[in-house]
Amino acid sequence: MSPAPGTTIRIESFKHDHSFHRSWDKTTLIHTSDAVLIGGNDRVKVTESDGREWRTREPAICTFGRGQWFNTIAMIRDDGIYYYCNIGSPFSLKGNLLSYIDYDLDVKVYPDLTYSILDEEEFALHSRQMNYPPQVTERVRQAVQEVIDWVQARRGPFQNGFVERWYERYLLVRVDEG
Template identity: 45%
Template sequence: MRIPREGEFVTIQSYKHDGRLHRTWRDTMVLKTSEHSIIGVNDHTLVTESDGRRWVTREPAIVYFHQKFWFNIIAMIREKGVSYYCNLASPYILDEEALKYIDYDLDIKVFPDGEKRLLDVDEYEQHRIAMNYPKEIDFILKENVKILVDWINNERGPFSEDYVAIWFKRYQQLSRRC
């Protein structure tokens, strides 16, 4: 698969552990690719749910995907500040069709004031049992929650104010060119 270039668009597809398509984001603009990561932006992006329901994202959001970590990060740029939505998920793969990952239900939301909440623990437990998640995956996900909380607490990577500002500015520059 050819790695997308800055300014190109990719589709993002999230799946569940049992292989069912969960959600699709159409036309995410690529801001940067490296050997192991992709940074992009969604801005009024069409999202399609597995049940066919469709909606459009409300604000610009910088998205961060990595091939070594079991999470992805969405930095939503809002009037009251940046909010983060972090999905505990498999590392991504990229093929001719889309950037793809498995969503494992657990999420961490970070509010502009720094408050953190672990979300969907009950849903994770239900799916862990119903879809028979291997013990290794359960362990990996719980370890990656710790890594993610450390990144949040220490303002690493996407949790840095500078990171969001730099990539949002780059998005604005690319948008003007198009």
């Protein structure tokens, strides 16, 4: 059973070797279903593996599809919506902690829905260092293509109005994230 909308969760990502990668201090759940978990946050503390901390600069809507090998962070900026799509294992939700394994590759999608694939070198390096199994490497490559297909089809979080609708809902259910 998932926590109810309005609940604050913590998001943590790890690397394939189970080492800590990054955490997002507070995200407010907006929607949970058998298919998807949607959350929102604004100016939350992010902690990196080296201990460095920083705050996000804008509101964001995060989408985690159950069983999906990617998640999306839609950042709402003055000049449009930017998406950062993390390629990673399907998420796990235990209590108020959502976690997943980050597999290095990211797809950055711009407001005009053009995109770029980031961190190919990091993926190649970590793949060798941590001995990613061939099925993981293949699944990661499939996930990158799936993100691109979704962008081109305007599916899921890339649909017209999706982020705006969920941001309005977030404003209604959020708790103080200071």
